[in-house]
Amino acid sequence: MTRDSQRSRVYDAEHQVRTMFDRADERGLRTVEILGSTVTLPIERRFASLDSVQSYVDGVLTLSRVRAEWPRAAVPVRVRARSGAGAAHYEVDTATIAVPLHVRGRAWALREMVVLHEIAHHLEPGDPDDHCEPAHGGAFVDRYLTLVSEIIGAEAGFVLRAAMHSCGARVG
Template sequence: MSADRDAQRSRVYEAEAVVRTVFDRADRGARELELFGSTITLPVERKFASIDSVQDYADRVLALNWVRERWAGAAVPVAVRARAGAAAAHYEPGAATIAVPLHTRGTAWALRELVVLHELAHHLEPGGEALAPHGPEFVDRYLVLVGEIIGGEAAFLLRTTMLENGVRIT
């Protein structure tokens, strides 16, 4: 894959890192924040304890009626497996598999809803592997999933952070 084909990848990851940090702070009591002139209260982001719990969550998301109606890829089962590396989760389109790092160095940063929804947005790519895996179409799917499942406030935070990081959404 050339750098042109996934030009937004680093910007998407940078925005997600900021949003994960904001959610981590919210879990420690800073749930209300002001963002671009709006005061929002962040919803709770689900965290997972095991690969089995991530698998159950992914299966439930793909079974939602509105997800199945919107994306044909929801009918394709996704497998979830542990990933040896700690740096990133990833999606394997040929195997329809999400690989998630487990607990490493005292943290389970990837066993969380935002990460799983990111990988499910890859799984729901129409026609298989995307030309630009983190392009505007992917970002739109991801934002819809976050907005509908975690909540509108979470999608607002993610959208504005992505825009601030130069991510093309449309």
């Protein structure tokens, strides 16, 4: 297994962007300034149940752009609840996304950024048992940025890319 040297950088960047989206939702102000650009944050979908997450994952994996780019999109993904307060994760051997439902009264993981992160893991090319790339390496970051840009919106992709850069995560 390849060392996952930039995992914390990717998580830090994702946390920054989720916080931006949370504040935009709380305050009703969607405009932010980042790297000298004024950006209007799009709406990030939130999910009410595992069934809604499963429907979303199924929908993303059937998008023609996703199917054309990543052959593993044809492999179905199962969504299940994850117990405890840990992060969501992807289980390669069973093609399963495990999502914590509520942590300290909040459903923080039932959101689009988190689910797209896990889908990006699923879409790793090649044999999933080979693990030829680090779990959060440059190729993963590139897939994740592409999914966020294409599905949430170019503005969200730009903000996530800027956060990845500021946290030192390598892309590509």
